[in-house]
């Protein structure tokens with residue numbers, strides 16, 4: 423990978439409106455390979471819309487969106503083949519077991535793996551062995567996410583999108599989840615995480631971007647001289663959220 427390699431997630435000057443309502447207004451954001459960016463912002467700031475644009479669910483009025491070099495507006499299927507996506511409520515099949523879910527989801531994306539490879543990924547994701555052949559019906563949110571992230575790990579895609587992944591997780595499950603996301607990052611994946619959880623973002627992200635009025639108003643780094651101060655950020659973020667709610 424050279425310095426000149428384009429970032430797998432590349433958004434430049436994106437303008438996107440629902441009817442008359444302009445939600446993204448000149449949004450620019452790049453997530454390089456092997457890094458995690460957390461996108462924070464108040465309710466309705468456009469975080470999920472940003473993910474929808476990357477997934478090709480919504481089309482922009484102007485600007486550039488590229489997923490590993492593919493424009494999701496032009497070829498949404500090709501873009502989605504390059505993305506592992508965990509929506510806020512992970513969609514899995516309740517009547518199938520964890521292993522059957524993984525098998526089925528991998529078959530859908532034409533990336534079937536043998537059982538041993540699937541169960542190795544479950545183990546890496548921290549899903550207990552006794553859950554591998556249980557139906558999803560009784561699984562907690564944390565367990566569902568482990569299944570989903572195991573599938574994401576197996577797909578070996580360049581981009582991972584996470585929508586509010588730690589909402590509803592207890593602190594232990596949040597720490598475990600963040601460790602998993604860091605492991606995915608360390609394999610070279612570009613990770614974009616939408617969240618309200620500043621502490622969790624500060625724990626795992628390399629960069630945090632604040633979305634307000636349809637664009638990134640501030641971006642901070644997790645290491646080096648620009649390393650952010652979580653308390654100062656929290657104070658600023660709370661003020662921004664109040665301003666949006668007003």
Ligand SMILES: Nc1ncnc2c1ncn2[C@@H]1O[C@H](COP(=O)(O)OP(=O)(O)OP(=O)(O)O)[C@@H](O)[C@H]1O
Pocket residue numbers: 440443445463464465466467468469470471472
């Ligand atoms: N399909 C849609 N049609 C019309 N308006 C929409 C649609 N989806 C989202 N919006 C509006 O766009 C704005 C941005 O919504 P979005 O879901 O992207 O925000 P968000 O930052 O993810 O919010 P939250 O933190 O509450 O999940 C909101 O005002 C929302 O009502």
